[in-house]
Amino acid sequence: MTAATLRVRRATVEDLDRLRSLWTSMHLPVTELEPRLTEFQVVENASGEMVGGIGFEVGTNHGRLHSEGFTDFSLADSARELLWNRIQTLSSNHGVLRLWMQENVIFWQRLGFKPADDEELKKLPANWNTENASWQTFQLKNEDVINAFEKEMAVFISAQKQRTARVTRRARTVRTLATVLALIVAAIAFAAAISLLLKRPDILNH
Numbered sequence: 445m446t447a448a449t450l451r452v453r454r455a456t457v458e459d460l461d462r463l464r465s466l467w468t469s470m471h472l473p474v475t476e477l478e479p480r481l482t483e484f485q486v487v488e489n490a491s492g493e494m495v496g497g498i499g500f501e502v503g504t505n506h507g508r509l510h511s512e513g514f515t516d517f518s519l520a521d522s523a524r525e526l527l528w529n530r531i532q533t534l535s536s537n538h539g540v541l542r543l544w545m546q547e548n549v550i551f552w553q554r555l556g557f558k559p560a561d562d563e564e565l566k567k568l569p570a571n572w573n574t575e576n577a578s579w580q581t582f583q584l585k586n587e588d589v590i591n592a593f594e595k596e597m598a599v600f601i602s603a604q605k606q607r608t609a610r611v612t613r614r615a616r617t618v619r620t621l622a623t624v625l626a627l628i629v630a631a632i633a634f635a636a637a638i639s640l641l642l643k644r645p646d647i648l649n650h
Contacts, residue, residue, distance in 0.1 A: 452526040455484035470513035487523040509545040
């Protein structure tokens with residue numbers, strides 16, 4: 445059986461019993477994973493039977509693969525191919541720049557996962573960091589370049605907002621001056637008219 449005969453999808457409540465059995469067989473903490481059901485992607489065969497699954501937790505620009513398990517390890521790599529495609533799509537949708545996992549599996553290493561060094565571990569979200577944990581990581585996009593770009597964009601947007609605010613203030617000042625000038629002109633015209641009427645009251649008789 446190959447990836448072509450399998451399909452991957454997000455887990456639903458209907459999958460919970462099967463996932464419990466899978467987690468139990470993999471010696472995973474069932475009670476901890478149950479509330480996180482929606483993190484899981486599952487793989488089914490052509491008969492609709494679950495052959496495996498993996499959790500995918502998203503943090504700020506980071507994604508964590510966890511709790512991988514299979515009912516038939518002869519299909520594991522075929523299932524992983526589908527899961528990897530799905531994870532890449534989810535990562536793109538959520539703006540994930542780097543992936544993390546604790547599985548030390550040749551399949552994932554072939555894709556580019558490698559042991560995280562000290563500098564990379566500094567980027568690991570604090571809530572995932574557990575003492576003496578061994579982490580594998582995969583950089584999807586260059587974080588430094590993207591972070592620098594985001595900072596530049598933030599500076600640019602701030603400058604644009606300040607410029608817009610200055611233009612708005614100037615426009616408001618010009619409108620105010622125009623209004624005051626119009627009122628002064630109107631007042632002068634009114635005063636001139638009154639003065640003319642006082643000097644020549646007979647003008648109204650013409």
